[in-house]
Amino acid sequence: MSAMDHNSWESELRELETFIANAKERSRKEQNESDKALLEDQILKLEEGRDKYLKALYTNVGDWEKVLIARAQKRPYTQDYITALFQDFVELQGDRNGFADNAIIGGPALFEGKPVMIVGHQKGRNISERQFRNFAMAKPEGYRKAIRLFEMAERFNMPVISFVDTPAADPGVESESRGISEAIAASIMKMFELSVPTVAVVIGEGGSGGAIGIAASSRVLMLQYSVYSVIPPEGCAAILWRMPERGPEAARALKLTAQQAQSFGLIDEILPEPIGSAQRSPIEMFATVKEAIAKHLGELEVLTPDQVREARFAKFRKMGQFDTVAPAKK
Amino acid sequence: MKQSEAFLQCQSCKKIIFSVDFEQNLRVCPYCGHHHRISAETRIQWTFDEDSFEETDTDLRSGNPLDFPDYIDKLRTAEQKTGKFDSITGGRAKLSGMPVSIAVADFGFMGGSMGSVAGEKITRCLERAANEGMPAIIFCASGGARMQEGLLSLMQMAKTTAAVQQCREAGVPYIAVFTDPTMAGVLASYASVADVIVAEPKALVGFAGARVSKQAGVSKVPDDFQTAEFCLKHGMIDAIVPRKEMRATLTSLVKTLGGHLLEVKA
Structure with missing residues (x-):
């Protein structure tokens, strides 16, 4: 068991x-x-x-156990990375369309002295925080705020750093009635419009549409024990076998680990975690993440705005695996 | 629908319909107006100019990159059932004489789910439109991203959405038609960022499927929740268009939004 x-x-x-x-x-x-x-x-x-x-x-950690680590209560969250890696962060709120979201946070900050725009999912550590953050499940207004910040980043020529840590986008009635699908799609599309470099770091759970909504970035990095999946394992088990409790089995089938994502060519780098995972030595983890962001921003900085866009298009255009065979016949 | 020789039963109101009437009415129930699901082939036949369709990308076939349990069996069953390698059928067609790039989804192929092949075909449809300067029309019918291809499927959301961006830059209109059902990863990517979105009446349209919502503890939903009508009421789509009027509506949209493309050609 x-x-x-x-x-x-x-x-x-x-x-x-x-x-x-x-x-x-x-x-x-x-x-x-x-x-x-x-x-x-x-x-x-x-x-x-x-x-x-x-x-x-922590040697040969299983796929399901990585899901558990990625969801761990004491794992560093977006706000922890903001505090440790950036200076002069000011949180900007609201979608300017009637709604505010607390599952996605963001705003400008300095990274190694240079202005960047930060956008990330924020989890809560106790019950009241978790409710306030809606379990890091963003509603449409979260993605619309992200779009607003992406546009601002483009206007002021600031690279965008995304921290991805969500079980999924909010599936409730409110979200549906305000167009959660459109908000995610528009956010993905906005990211492809940007001519500033964008780096996404999956720090915990990369939960399906909710994650890709802020992660269509020039570079996508994953922490060693983070996961990135098309569907939560429990949801997959519910659909496949109508048994959500078979999550561990679904986790193995979904190939949702950083190592597997890299093997499919879908992410750029895996950031090693301290022994016992990020939560045992957050300081060490912050240093690794900081160094990685600096490295990737450095590589992207030398590109022209057109090259940044083209490289991002080309990167995602390649994604997918299929065979080419003689056409099907009825 | 339960089909005998000459009669069948409407899936929604359960009334008995003459097969002849049903076909003449484009598989819309003459009593309750329920739009029954149709195959990609039938859809193309009923929407675009006769014999104008040239299919492309018929050589793309899903592998089993994740070695996902039972995936190959499901694929083979769907292939036998539909005679296709994937839920998406794409190519060039003409609509009232005007060239268009089209992709049409078939829910009958693994619930129209989007894996690498569907994502590639949608992307190529949009790229074709952008490169050749013609409008794109996509008929959606999908339960969402294909679980069996994991993260590869999720990335198709980004890939296809990026292709919509290319249509915008090329100045070609892209029209999406939501048919029953248009859900989850498909709705949250290329489907929702079309210039114009029309839907068939009563089509199921939503982000979270019933079983996933239940898992997430969503209960108590309005009666019209996740329908085309709900989307229209909440400003998410432009119009609800019955199947019989679809061709005429699309023709008007292509003539107007794509008018500048026609002038160049003429």
Whole structure:
């Protein structure tokens, strides 16, 4: 039976860590020198064991387990990357058409001293935050705000950095009545119009239309344990077998990992995560992401506006795999 | 529809219809007006000038890039059923004498789902329009992106939408017709960014399919939710056009929006 969330998948590790923490507390209080030395020695061995276990757990991580890591509650979210990687960020809100969305955030900032426009899905860490962010499921106004920011980026010649982290676009009645499909499609199309460089980083969940809506970028990068899928595994299982609980099986069938996306030629680079994933060493993760964005922006900066557009068209034009054979006959 | 020799039953109102009447009425129920689904071939025959259609890209066939369970079997079954390699049939045709680039979806081929082949054919249809200076007309009928090709299918959304952008730059009009059903990844890409969108009456049109919505906890929906009529009411489409009037409406649109292209040719 597969674990159904990241916490339960790491449960043994957590037990071990709790045990180590208790042992440290016990050792701190110990007055007897020889007993203290014995405890310290035990703690070192336990920590060695923990490191080994952690390394083993994160070696050959399964596809479904990557889904769990990508969804983990403590994983760095868009706002964390904004704070760590950029300066002078000002959040801009509203679609100027009657609605505001909190699942997609964005605004201008400085990246290594240069102006860029940031757009990204924002998840919440606790129940009230999650509700406020609508579980990072953007409504039409989220994509329409993104379009507004893309246009502004073009006007002021700023590269666009997207952070992708959504289970899906919002599927509710409100979203349908305001044209969620049109909003996503228009956002994708707007991205192809841009002559400024665009870089998308999938930091967690790349959930279908909701993700590609802000990720039709010159470069698309994925963190090692992020996922990118045409449909959530549970949704796929619901359609294929009418059993959402067969998500783990669907995750394997969908080939939704960064490694598989790269093998199909659909992304440009995989950014390695620290041992135990981004959440164990966010600082290390931020440094890797920062370096990667700088590298790709540097490569794109030398292109003329026309070349930027043409290269983006050419990149997506190639995507797809099919055979060419003798025509079908009835 | 349940078909016997001379009669059949309407899928919607369940009334018995004479097959002859049904065909003469373009498979629209004479009692309730329900537009039954039709194949790409029939659609082309009923919409464009007789014998004007030249099919292209018939050599494209889906592989199984993900090695997805049962995909090949489903493909072969659909191929046998339709005599085609894919849900999309594309090519050049004439509409009231005017050249157009067309792509027509067949829901009968794996629910009209968009994988690499459908995405490529739609892209080529739009590119053909842009390169050869003629309007593009696409009849949509799809449950969405094809799950069995995973992320490759999702990327077809970007690829096809980029091709619409090329039509805009080339100044050629692109008209989308939503037929039953036009959903999810197809609706959220090339279908929704057409210059003009018309739909057949009562066509199912929406972002999230019923099973996916249910999974996401969506309940309590209005009666006309995800229909062409709902889209019209909410400003998402230009008009609802019955099948019998489709050819005339498309002709007017091509004559007007594509008028500048005709003058160049003349």
